[in-house]
Amino acid sequence: MRRTALTTPELLDELEKFHGRQEPCWPEDPYEFIVWWHCGYPASDATCTKGWEKLNREVGIEPDNLLAASPQNLAAALKPGGMVPELRGLRLKEIARRVKDELGGDLRAALSGPLSAARKTLKKFPSIADPGADRILLFAGIAPLAAVPSNCPQVLVRVLRGQERENYGVNYREAQQAIAAEVPETLDARKRAYLLLKRHGQEICKRTKPKCEKCSVSSHCAFFAGHRRGRATPA
């Protein structure tokens, strides 16, 4: 079938028609997000939400709650979120201590300076790299960054250019450039793009074995049309 190329905004409209309007299922406050992110392992919306709910019920999420809790109680509260609850409990104490002692108890206020400084502050927390920092700054309403879901940079890359590269950083940058170039630089537009790409990447355009036969944008997709960009066709 002949491929008709879409712009990124047109692609997002198609994804919204298929998946519907998306809402974040995680807390948008920067401190709460970092706590939520450690409530599950491997981290996913489902595991983090399970651990987060029990942590809220049984311990509380404020820095003082986390610092006062015994390691055993913290691990027990985090257990529904999956593996290594003891280690995640220790990380939560580290996060709480940093926010309380180094950032005056208010992470959001500590992120109010230049973006480079905000990113640096966020990346000092465990398990937060550039994609996580971008996501936090976007969903907290601090900056309308071209954030890309860390586990789904392949969606935009495949549709617009063809098979993704083996290098994760290259894929992330290519997806980020596509958003930066064409999605309006507003919080709402950039959040919408993030959420739709995440949903599509998790359900249909999976990193391995994409479900192209079920995909609503296959007639516009460079990968589906056979663009391998110098790489062998997967068996």
Ligand code: SF4
């Ligand atoms: S056609 Fe396949 S590769 Fe292209 S977006 Fe859909 S699932 Fe992904």
